[in-house]
Amino acid sequence: MRLILLGPPGAGKGTQAQRLVRGHGIVQLSTGEMLRAAAAAGTPVGLRAKAIMDRGELVPDDIMVEVISDRLDRPDCANGFVLDGFPRTIAQAEALTGLLQRKGIALDAVIELVVDEDALLARINRRIAETGGARADDNAEVLKKRLAVYRAQTAPVADYYRQRGMLRTVDGMQEIPAVSGEIDSILAKGTEPARQSAGG
Ligand code: AMP
Numbered sequence: 182m183r184l185i186l187l188g189p190p191g192a193g194k195g196t197q198a199q200r201l202v203r204g205h206g207i208v209q210l211s212t213g214e215m216l217r218a219a220a221a222a223g224t225p226v227g228l229r230a231k232a233i234m235d236r237g238e239l240v241p242d243d244i245m246v247e248v249i250s251d252r253l254d255r256p257d258c259a260n261g262f263v264l265d266g267f268p269r270t271i272a273q274a275e276a277l278t279g280l281l282q283r284k285g286i287a288l289d290a291v292i293e294l295v296v297d298e299d300a301l302l303a304r305i306n307r308r309i310a311e312t313g314g315a316r317a318d319d320n321a322e323v324l325k326k327r328l329a330v331y332r333a334q335t336a337p338v339a340d341y342y343r344q345r346g347m348l349r350t351v352d353g354m355q356e357i358p359a360v361s362g363e364i365d366s367i368l369a370k371g372t373e374p375a376r377q378s379a380g381g
Contacts (some may be wrong), residue, residue: 182261182368183286184205185268188294188341189331190324191301191308192353193360198265199296199362207261210252212245212269237326239269239334246276253284270334274341290371291342292364294353298328 186194198209216234226248230240238299247266251311252258268274305324313316342348349365349371 183291184290184368185264185288186292186294188353189296189301189335190327191305192294192296193357194265194294196357197360197364198263201263201364205261207263209258209265210249210262210267210329211265211326212248212267215248216240216250235323237323237330239330242270242272242276242288245269245273246280250280253280253286266336271337271341274338290345290349290367292367293339293348295350295361296353300354301328353372
């Protein structure tokens with residue numbers, strides 16, 4: 182199972198990705214988590230990324246493409262993966278298409294979680310309250326910036342996959358189990374032809 186989860190910050194990508202990891206024995210490739218780990222470890226890339234993340238902006242494409250390319254080569258990706266937080270720009274999407282082609286990897290699905298912005302603000306404010314603001318980029322002002330960046334730079338990524346007939350959308354405003362159910366049925370449909378031709 183190889184898929185991409187798209188959606189604005191707070192849409193529930195991380196929650197759904199973790200559930201898919203448990204259900205399918207795949208790995209979650211969260212570029213945000215990778216950058217936070219690099220920042221905590223104090224690597225040069227991590228420290229540069231931290232300042233950018235704290236402002237709610239995007240880390241440069243060339244860095245992100247290298248990070249994800251290296252990560253895809255690790256053996257734990259062999260069973261499959263869910264990309265959470267990548268690609269976030271058209272340039273990243275194009276680079277990913279090339280990378281996957283070169284690595285001989287085919288995607289099963291690209292799923293967009295569609296949510297409305299007021300609900301997102303409420304969700305993130307809840308997350309800030311629950312975690313005591315553990316993430317430096319979890320505050321209302323940075324969230325507004327992140328949503329603006331999403332609209333300008335990441336929303337077009339959904340169109341990129343829509344134009345290629347790969348995009349499936351799910352109403353991310355539903356309760357978590359309902360969102361999970363819709364994702365599961367998309368994935369079941371997506372893999373049906375493969376199963377039929379393989380098993381008969
Ligand atoms: P996330 O945990 O996915 O919300 O990501 C947190 C922050 O990491 C983002 O606001 C960006 O600053 C940075 N980031 C994560 N993934 C990417 C990416 N694919 N491209 C650029 N910046 C990213």
